[in-house]
Amino acid sequence: MVVGIVHKNGILMLDSEQYFTERGLELRDAIFHAGRRRLRPILMTALAMIIGMVPMALGLGEAGEQNAPLGRAVIGGLLAATLATLFIVPIGYTLLRRRTPSLHSLDSRFAAEAAGAMGQGETQHHG
Numbered sequence: 001m002v003v004g005i006v007h008k009n010g011i012l013m014l015d016s017e018q019y020f021t022e023r024g025l026e027l028r029d030a031i032f033h034a035g036r037r038r039l040r041p042i043l044m045t046a047l048a049m050i051i052g053m054v055p056m057a058l059g060l061g062e063a064g065e066q067n068a069p070l071g072r073a074v075i076g077g078l079l080a081a082t083l084a085t086l087f088i089v090p091i092g093y094t095l096l097r098r099r100t101p102s103l104h105s106l107d108s109r110f111a112a113e114a115a116g117a118m119g120q121g122e123t124q125h126h127g
Helices: 003-021 027-058 064-096 103-126
Strands: none
Touching: 003 027, 003 064, 027 103
C-alpha cells in the first residue's frame, strides 16, 4: 500500500516539474513550483490513508491486537515517504539532472554510440 502511494506521489511531483520545465522555467524554479502545486494532493492522499489506518494502529475491533503493528508500520512508512517525496526526491532530482538534454543532442549522441558499437563489434569479430 505504502509503495503504491509513494510511487504515485513521486510521479506527480516529477511530472509537474517537467510541465514547468517545458514552459521555460529553470530546473530549480520548476521543482519549487511543482512542490507548491502538488503539496496539497500529496498531503491529502497521505493523510487520508493515515487517518484510515488509525483504528487499526490503535488495535480497535476484533483481533485488533494482531493487526495493530501493521497499522503502525503503514502510518510510519507513509509519514517517512511523504517527507521523502516532498524533500528528498526534489533534491536528488536536482543533483541528478543538472541540465535538460535537447532532443538534437540526444540524437547525435545515440548515433555516435551506435556507430561506435558497430565499429567495436566488427573489430572484435575479425580480431
